Amino acid sequence: MNLCIPNRPREECGVFGIYNHPEASKLTYFGLYALQHRGQESAGIVVSDGSKVREHKAMGLVPDVFNEAILSNLPGHLAVGHVRYSTTGSSLLKNAQPFTVCHKGKTLALAHNGNLINARSIRSKLENEGSIFQSTMDSEVVLHLIAKSAHKGLEEAVIDAFSLLKGAYSIILLTEDKLIAIRDPHGFRPLCLGKLNDSYVLASETCALDLIEAHYMRDVEPGEIIIIDPNGLRSIKPFPEVRPSFCIFELIYFARPDSNIFGTNVYMTRKRMGELLAEEAQIQGDFVMPFPDSGNYAAVGVAQASGIPFEIGVIRNHYVGRTFIQPSQTMRDFGVKVKLNPVRCLLKNKRVIIVEDSIIRGTTSRTRVHTIRGAGAREVHMLVSCPPHRFPCYYGIDFSNLGELIASKFSVEEIRRYLGLDSLHYLSLEGLLKSVNGEQNRFCLACFDSNYPILLEEEFSKYCLEKEKT
Amino acid sequence: MNLCIPNRPREECGVFGIYNHPEASKLTYFGLYALQHRGQESAGIVVSDGSKVREHKAMGLVPDVFNEAILSNLPGHLAVGHVRYSTTGSSLLKNAQPFTVCHKGKTLALAHNGNLINARSIRSKLENEGSIFQSTMDSEVVLHLIAKSAHKGLEEAVIDAFSLLKGAYSIILLTEDKLIAIRDPHGFRPLCLGKLNDSYVLASETCALDLIEAHYMRDVEPGEIIIIDPNGLRSIKPFPEVRPSFCIFELIYFARPDSNIFGTNVYMTRKRMGELLAEEAQIQGDFVMPFPDSGNYAAVGVAQASGIPFEIGVIRNHYVGRTFIQPSQTMRDFGVKVKLNPVRCLLKNKRVIIVEDSIIRGTTSRTRVHTIRGAGAREVHMLVSCPPHRFPCYYGIDFSNLGELIASKFSVEEIRRYLGLDSLHYLSLEGLLKSVNGEQNRFCLACFDSNYPILLEEEFSKYCLEKEKT
Amino acid sequence: MNLCIPNRPREECGVFGIYNHPEASKLTYFGLYALQHRGQESAGIVVSDGSKVREHKAMGLVPDVFNEAILSNLPGHLAVGHVRYSTTGSSLLKNAQPFTVCHKGKTLALAHNGNLINARSIRSKLENEGSIFQSTMDSEVVLHLIAKSAHKGLEEAVIDAFSLLKGAYSIILLTEDKLIAIRDPHGFRPLCLGKLNDSYVLASETCALDLIEAHYMRDVEPGEIIIIDPNGLRSIKPFPEVRPSFCIFELIYFARPDSNIFGTNVYMTRKRMGELLAEEAQIQGDFVMPFPDSGNYAAVGVAQASGIPFEIGVIRNHYVGRTFIQPSQTMRDFGVKVKLNPVRCLLKNKRVIIVEDSIIRGTTSRTRVHTIRGAGAREVHMLVSCPPHRFPCYYGIDFSNLGELIASKFSVEEIRRYLGLDSLHYLSLEGLLKSVNGEQNRFCLACFDSNYPILLEEEFSKYCLEKEKT
């Protein structure tokens, strides 16, 4: 890694905030814990007792990063937390959030989920004026912009900053005595507001409210800024309104099935995707099986709609270590089998219908198909509960670039052959939209149809193109 | 703990051995990894290169106990491994296996799954003669008995030792250049033999063979001793033959569903239990749901036989840390919810049928029912895929003693009320036997019907009675 | 701690840099290792291979912070390292050095020894302009100032920055391909330049050159800037010349006795202090003893000049752990004895002359005297190899504030009584100057005579006064 060359323009993350709770850091710990699926690379909590701000962040999973002793060193009644995800090896503690900076004796902490598409050009401008950066994260630009307008007061400074910024952002800011939530006008990423007795809670998904038994109030609305301070909660909407662009992939794969986001339940939506997929595909087979856990919910829908039995064709090993020793001799499909062992007795001589939520690069699915065939299946069919992924995401989901999206280069038939399948069916775009109640206008579908809600800056798109070449 | 007072007469464990493989310790690591469900408390590997014997064992899960560096310090071509499970807090590294002892410049290492019911009286006799023990484990008695007859040669010494020992044991012994497998005449615990090219493999369950891609040859038979050394593999059967008493609970709960044990597949057997349970119970409801993962397989059977839809009513959080921070404020059902969050949207106002594999003390099931009701279910029914557990196990499954088995004191109706259910159905003993092809004579059903295959020694039964009182 | 309130205006540190060595980080490791006495709180290394910059820093001692694996992840041929010392508990990884920042795709790393006395007012000005800070360290201001002038080129930017900065600083800067050393015009802190074959080496003290077998070339001169890059080494002196103000306390206590600094050898100077002290004090006693190790060298001088035998009255325990368990029962003088056990047999009934290098707060000396008396000494006399410390240091030595300096409030006779001594003699200021060859004009003696070489800014002195009150 070079400390100063931006290495990952795209991030998947989870954010959590709480105001007015005597055990703010402990509740944030549980909140992050429920949001762990949104980021497994690093975790951090920043807490304030009204005047002193303390922080702890480290690489690793929430239960590894924090323990009782660490949490007891984080006293205070307001807190913000963050989990971060990275698919690359270039992870740095430097890039872990929340970010904290000092400005005129005040602390500003920031937790960001999303992706700012004009951060690079703004950063470049700031650097020309003499600003220095501690990380390569786009999110740091936000803090610089706020500091620049700080003399107007924090609220105005925040409005100034986000008037300049474009992209996807669900952000929580913490100062010594304030919590501020900001969601971009398109509302790409989810962010909800809840209440736990006299405390306000902010979280990426409702599953975090459930765990701490907070009551769901409403979503933070696209373009809304919520300020929570000793005077209570205020909401402002300083930005011009635009059509919402909720990320459909949150519903397909990323969010937890027990969460409600974008006004709908994730589990029910995925099951509906499966039902519609069964209708579209009209597949025949001995049984339907998911690859746990992400394919589980659509598979249930497929089974119910088709009447084909649901079976658990692979057994998950729950004890897989975080760093795993590789076998030095050849063990076929080892990477799959160590986590998911096929039930040979069940698969033997059967016509198996696998349900997957999506196919990105195709390599994982290919190995899985190979494993199922190796266990004796006679036919292997695959149903995918979304359309082919043809275009990269610039709003916070770390899809591989164009070159790595298998469907950007190959037809469905070619993919079927590459995966070694007897048949392959994707859910149609119409089917997908039907599963979310046909509200096409509320969603961003750019990864399927390339209708990007925000035009990319020339500079940024050039950067992306270059990156795809390398 | 007192270092010298036996604290746990019952053990659940997994064993693995390999002979003639250049990476014996690495293969044993993978084998133990696949057997992790049989013991999560400690793990150990002892390896020999033909003359030097090395060992590593520690408290914790297999991937935490071993790493590349540790494995590379365990060179050799024959190895034995062990995972151990404990439900009590009194765990000690001292009690971790394999045990190794020195005798006349030779090493003897032992990995034991099962429970010796006359170990205490033999130990007492040995101690009167001046023998000293390093642990409180019954298994250590085996090594003393072998040493006593060592002048006759190892094979004779092993026969001598096990002629004196009663109980359940699937044991693997390692010396500098030999691997010996011993299964008790009743065959309580599983033990299988496989082949990986020119290597012989021994394992508690076939799932360990699958992972390392070894070929299943056959089970080690009840009462059989297998000796593997530079001369090849030899089998002897020195003990009088008795009726087999395979542990039925291995099939109900303990073994991995992708394993084949006692000549049958675990997954298929559990599904059959579910099917028979559905027939017996004739239950009505909106959907069937398991508590993952142990109830999954019977639930699939119930759903298929009854035609009632299968749903995933609770979402498993895969990131639960091994030591978890407790909330200090009241969070209802926290212990359940942190691992398994109910899908409220699905459960709301529904008649829910939960499938459980078994009910031991009842406390876990009670909390689960409470959680499901709290998420809005209108009715909660429970199907259990085995009969009520009324009697303790003395052959290696750590059931709580009589006083803690809820079915030893209460009727089904009383249990239903305690758990807060609308209805409760257990699989009948006949149904259970039908699910394993009616071969009643091959199984130990003592935990259901108190027909203990081995009469307990007076001394031991007295001890057990006393223990139940405290 | 509050993340944003400066908590320690004063720092003691060690810096090291190397240019053009294939194992730059390893050599820096050894250099820091030799400078460990200058800072035990945190350690860090930043290395460049000409284009990529990597860093590692953590709380702890050099051998704990680094290992082979970490160093092998720090490849490159130029490096800078830093050790930092803190007497307070408010230590933060955030404040560990070298600092690295990103500016226009370039990295700038900074290692600083000293104290900038106008950093706070400059920081305040920068913050008003919208700059944000990651730490509470004064050193961070340097980087902001350099970034502000970066468009003029690095060399000009460095000159611009240090033209604004006042105080004590021996600094090493690293960029992708350059090493820059800067020493303030007064030369408060030492900094030397050496050569190791084709590599240039920079270090706080010559003992770091000795360990890696580099050849001492010369001191970096007060007010000098040295730039080392692919074109070789250049020196500039852009600042107005002033009278040097070498810190006399480096010679008395802080530097390692085997180093040469300020043109003199530390050991020989300390021994001379002892000799002059013996002459001044004309003390009688049975033997002279140091408290190891800091009093050793003056004690040798005292013994030689007075003819009184030198003895080792206390034995040092070399195994004292870094975190030590406190006894819960009363153990008198435990803190001293656990490290230094008196030799009772030697001390019993003797007239003992203890030699100390300095007395700051008096608490440590008081306990030591108590321990010696408790071991049976009949008389206890103390010689101190410098004058009484009456005034705080603002140039990088962390003396307690005025209120904590025992000599700022009490007379020598009062101190003698407080310490429980039979007699107490300090070296006179004249004696001290004689020991450094009378070159009064080259040294800062402010802690003894309050003649501060740099006038403090109003703002800063006010801050210091306030701090003393709290």
Added chain:
Amino acid sequence: MNLCIPNRPREECGVFGIYNHPEASKLTYFGLYALQHRGQESAGIVVSDGSKVREHKAMGLVPDVFNEAILSNLPGHLAVGHVRYSTTGSSLLKNAQPFTVCHKGKTLALAHNGNLINARSIRSKLENEGSIFQSTMDSEVVLHLIAKSAHKGLEEAVIDAFSLLKGAYSIILLTEDKLIAIRDPHGFRPLCLGKLNDSYVLASETCALDLIEAHYMRDVEPGEIIIIDPNGLRSIKPFPEVRPSFCIFELIYFARPDSNIFGTNVYMTRKRMGELLAEEAQIQGDFVMPFPDSGNYAAVGVAQASGIPFEIGVIRNHYVGRTFIQPSQTMRDFGVKVKLNPVRCLLKNKRVIIVEDSIIRGTTSRTRVHTIRGAGAREVHMLVSCPPHRFPCYYGIDFSNLGELIASKFSVEEIRRYLGLDSLHYLSLEGLLKSVNGEQNRFCLACFDSNYPILLEEEFSKYCLEKEKT
């Protein structure tokens, strides 16, 4: 390592025991801490609360092996502790002490300092009778022998066991409610008895009593057994009396200088060795210097007796890590310099007299001389405060075997040349005896004169001879 082949017949260790103190384990921690110089490889504490026995031991230094949490899990009022030293790499946790074994529901814990010379033949006999061993340590034989006679009662069993055992042993045994101290009839190793209010304390050296402020009562006498239990303290002397054979090397090097052992003070004795050495050698030079810390005390004696100034020619780096990174490039004398840097300024052109306590293999001294010459010394002389080591020790000091003792093969003149010295003087045997008051008859001098107080068994001496060949 092979788990079962004895790898080190010789051990250096420290033992500590305490009876009737509410914080027995904490006091033992401090006691071991003071005895750390006697063993740095492993540390262990076994504690009893009168009925339950608990233990903790691990590889490493005392402050690393224990922390507050571990000690708080070791409640009880009687405890025994052990530190163990090893010069070889074959260290195993298995071999760490105290050993604990179980016998008839009772625990027996053993801490041993010394070496049993007939342990191997007894072990062999026991193994023929069927006994098995957990370690390769001779000390384990003691426990087997005690168990064999246990039916006679513990006291008789201890007498029986030690009537069979030959060699050097200072041993502390702990049971649930008893502490037993045993010192062999020759009294090779020290062991003292102290009192702390109502508690009895046992320790290898008095420095352990000093730290916890216990009062020294007397030495445990050669051949004495002390039993401390609820009835108080009893002493028996069941073995035939023999001439004492105190290990002279404890006084020369091994014990801490602030301890009193064998009725004399270690510091004063070492200083006297230096004084007599100065008289014998009549050396000329500019100054005398020790290599810290072991040479310090004799050097003080040399300086005082000769009138030659004492100087500190090398500076000790106190921050040397336990595992140290090696330089990959050539750094001359790195191993010495990293710990001890010469003061070039002092050594330059001087006639230097180095004082060493002993020369075993000569390699360390050779490097040290080289370092001193490299720093510019004109002449280098060496005084050694004991006679040449010509013969191995079989009673608990890990001297290298005959082949590695430089003085067993070479004359003083040859050694002088090998070390690169201008002159070399050893203290004569007469001088050595004079320094311990001429009480020749009380000491074992076998390493100098081969008069071994206990005849070795044929079997053992053969083993030793063989070992010397390899």
